[in-house]
Amino acid sequence: MGPGTQVYLYVHIMKLRTKGLFYPGRSFFVVNLILVNMSSESIKADNDTLSNKFRGHDKTEAATMMTPKEAKQKMEKESQEAKNNIARIPIPPLKGALTHYKDFPSKLIRPRPVDVWLPEGYDASSNKRYPVIYMHDGQMIFHHADSSLAGMDVFWNPDKVMTRLVNNNEVRPAIIVSIWMADWTEGDRGLELMPQKAVTDEVWRNMQEQSSKWRAKSGVGALSSDKYLKFIVTELKPFVDGTYLTLMDQPNTFIMGSSMGGLISAYAIAEYPDVFGAAACLSTDWTQGDGAVARWFSDHWPEPGRNRIYYDYGTEGFEAYYEPFQLQMNEVLRGKGFIEGNDFMTQRFDGADHSPKSWNARLHVPLKFLLGNN
Numbered sequence: 570m571g572p573g574t575q576v577y578l579y580v581h582i583m584k585l586r587t588k589g590l591f592y593p594g595r596s597f598f599v600v601n602l603i604l605v606n607m608s609s610e611s612i613k614a615d616n617d618t619l620s621n622k623f624r625g626h627d628k629t630e631a632a633t634m635m636t637p638k639e640a641k642q643k644m645e646k647e648s649q650e651a652k653n654n655i656a657r658i659p660i661p662p663l664k665g666a667l668t669h670y671k672d673f674p675s676k677l678i679r680p681r682p683v684d685v686w687l688p689e690g691y692d693a694s695s696n697k698r699y700p701v702i703y704m705h706d707g708q709m710i711f712h713h714a715d716s717s718l719a720g721m722d723v724f725w726n727p728d729k730v731m732t733r734l735v736n737n738n739e740v741r742p743a744i745i746v747s748i749w750m751a752d753w754t755e756g757d758r759g760l761e762l763m764p765q766k767a768v769t770d771e772v773w774r775n776m777q778e779q780s781s782k783w784r785a786k787s788g789v790g791a792l793s794s795d796k797y798l799k800f801i802v803t804e805l806k807p808f809v810d811g812t813y814l815t816l817m818d819q820p821n822t823f824i825m826g827s828s829m830g831g832l833i834s835a836y837a838i839a840e841y842p843d844v845f846g847a848a849a850c851l852s853t854d855w856t857q858g859d860g861a862v863a864r865w866f867s868d869h870w871p872e873p874g875r876n877r878i879y880y881d882y883g884t885e886g887f888e889a890y891y892e893p894f895q896l897q898m899n900e901v902l903r904g905k906g907f908i909e910g911n912d913f914m915t916q917r918f919d920g921a922d923h924s925p926k927s928w929n930a931r932l933h934v935p936l937k938f939l940l941g942n943n
Contacts, residue, residue: 656722660712664732665689669715673808677800678761678793682749684711685809688742689732698814700743700821700940703801705762705830707747709925717749723925730932739933740940743823746809748801756782761797762829763857764836767865768792772858779856798837802844818846819875823939825849827928831880832862838878842871849879849935851928855894856887863898873906878913879938881931883921892917914938 666687673683684707688699704710704727708717712724727745734740751757759782768776768789776783801824810817824845826834831853838848855863880898882891899915907913916934921927 657720658722660714660719661726661729663711663713664728666691667711667713667728669713671715673805675800675804677796677804679751679753681751682707682715683805684713684747684749685813686711686728686745686747687813688735688744690742691744691814693814695814698816700741700823701806701809701815702743702745702823702825702939703805704745704747704824705750705826705833706758707749708752710745710747725925725929725932727932727936730929731936734933734936734940738942740936740942743940744809744813744815746805748805756786759783759829759857760786760791760793762826762833763792763794764832764839764862764865765792765794766840766869767836767862768858769861772861775861776858779859794833794836795840797833798840801837802841806844819843820846823847823849825851825935825939827851827925828854828923829857832857835866835878836862838871838876839866839869842876845876847877847879847939849939851881851931851935852883852888852891852923853880853895853898854891855898856890860894860897863894863901866898867901867904870901870905873908873912876912877938878902878907879916879935880914881916881918881934883918883923883927885920885922888921888923 663686668685668687670683670685672680674680691699704725709723710725711728712726713719716724718724731740731743731745735742751761763776770789773783773789806822809815815821822845824834824837825848826832827850831850832855834848834850835853837845880895882888882895884892895915899909899913902913903909909915916931918927918931921931
């Protein structure tokens, strides 16, 4: 059974559960009943994505249920419309201190802005050193005048969340480095954040079928996520460690992102387990390549004991498609010997959608996972 079919099956089970028609005692019957219906509708069971053939199902249900491809296209359209209607707000005062590097140089990737945030109480003349969190999509992380989105209500605002947690003695203070996304042309962000080694020619074709942002690109060779991670590890991190009072070792070096930023953060653990001690992956977009990244991780994940990872997802909009893929990734982690609650954590946030506001509202959870005093 292909991943797309599994999502189809999962959504139908959820619909039956809400109607009181699914419970453990009859799960085998229900699953087989759905599979019979799926077979009669010519839904391929191997590598196909969700079928849009709903003959034999309730017409209203068929009209409202979308495939991941349809949902992604709808989300991209609505996202563009939403950008044109983003609420304007005053730029709030920052907690802590921030340095904006307008064009951080690199020999590996195109130069772009990088923000380095220092927590309250940071004193360059002291001996106190701090853990470091590297975050993606820097345009939406800290709300300050130099941001390309300044004045828009689209920010994570980790300065405020971190300061509150530190003042409540819930986490250790940390330095946050936010790396601006590649947004030169459509799809450039994805080229840097899609885990490169997980993408075969077949996966690439699947990605192009799902989204126009991939169709505009030449092929698998256009992906640059390996260079992006190498930039963080060999160019950016040495600069940060040499300029600021950091704890440079692996247990105090973290990486965090959302959506495809979640994919690249998990990829960083797989590719550089000796550099990053832990990752926080919010709303990880496993649907890219129809779950190809999770499948690749099953053979390319570090041994347990040295790395920790946090995952979460919402339930609204396109995030409704994430859960079955996330559950597959959880099984990968368990199969590798990772212990839930110790080596990894997965959280479901009912009612949460795919937006910086949702990530800000629950940012305290991954920060406690990474930096918690308990």
